[in-house]
Amino acid sequence: MDGTPDHDANAVDRDATDADDPAHDANDSAHDANDSAHDANDSAHDADDSAHDANDSAHDANATDRDTPGAGVTPAAREITPAAPEEFGLVQVWWGDGKGKTTAALGMGVRAAGHGYRVHLLQFMKGGADSVEPDRGEYNAIAALPGLSYENTGHYGWHGFRDGSADDDHAAKAAGGLERARELIDAAGEADLTAPLPLSGDPEAGVHLLILDEVLYAADRGLIDPDDVRGLIDAKPDALELVVTGSHTRPDYLEDDADLITRVAKEKHPIDAGQRARKGTEF
Template sequence: MSRPRLNKGLVQVYTGNGKGKTTASLGQAVRAIGHGYKVFMLQFMKGSKDYGEIQTAEKYLPNLIIIQSGLETFVSKENPSQADIDLAKQGLATARKVIEEGHYDLVILDEINVALDFNLIDLDDVLEMIKTKPDHVELILTGRYVPKKILDHADLVSEVSLIKHPYYQGVAARKGIEY
């Protein structure tokens, strides 16, 4: 029996300074999986297996594949390491291959907008990937600092605004909530 496929995959962007962009994309992934779709997420600039979504996908969601393409440490925007640049470029190559092959119905490129802002990957390469994606593939790009050229190619853009965050009251990131 064949599984369902989307008739028309769109391009979604989740951006802004508020918390919840990755979380929203994961919610979309769970919804898609519930309807029999296969989901691939590539996380740019992330390398820790301590993220709850990694553990959940491995234990409970065989139709959600998550690959990380970054180090466990934060990237310096002013002076990224060669490893940061190489991993981001490898991640983009993986994303391009996954999208072109079309085996996944939903592809999430988590923090790709930040990788672009930090000049770890090339905007023209990302735009070409968006333009040439198969029609049945839904594509989500997350992260703050989204370039206008990507907004121009998006079908849906949601901006998450920061109004208040516990970090600014001294609350450290909490396992299971922020990661």
């Protein structure tokens, strides 16, 4: 019946409940917002997990490469373009009765050329096309590498070793090599060695690294004067890196001029057992 106390009380309760609904709605909205935030966080965590999984896979792949016998990683190579060294200018001396002086110098030349520096190899005592070894492997490799050039000024054979040529013949060739070395050093002095140089063309345009291979042998055997070797060092521009090799006898006369002196000492050599120079290792 309308207007009874129980009915009125229920109506009041409903009104109170209706008044609470906005608060419940607000709470529901807040819960919904929190749920959305949790969902966003879950998505972010999932993305992080995917990134970590990708990194783990990359690390696992690298670990597999390292752990697999015989397997390795080949670093990417870039195109060789002209560049200028920042710290060249030292004098290196490589001497001794062991194998590897020319090999070490060639290795430095290849490394420098790989950085885009201009390198030239001038060989004394080696006759190239007129030599006992007419086809030297280093010449073929150098010809294929930008920025690295070579020439030789030797006589046929090797002075005092299975040769028979007169000393005057070897001395004349060595003197020619000495004059050529002076020309190259003078040309380097005219060039800006702090700047990139052309990778092709004559070394008279300047080089960053000059290798005088076997020049110390020529001095040791009396074909040129040791003072002339010192003169080359004195004449070089500050930024030119100069490498001189050769001689079984220590070149004490270069003690004060050299920044690096390396002795290549023989412990055992197949030549002592009668083995001739082998193609691919000695020439």
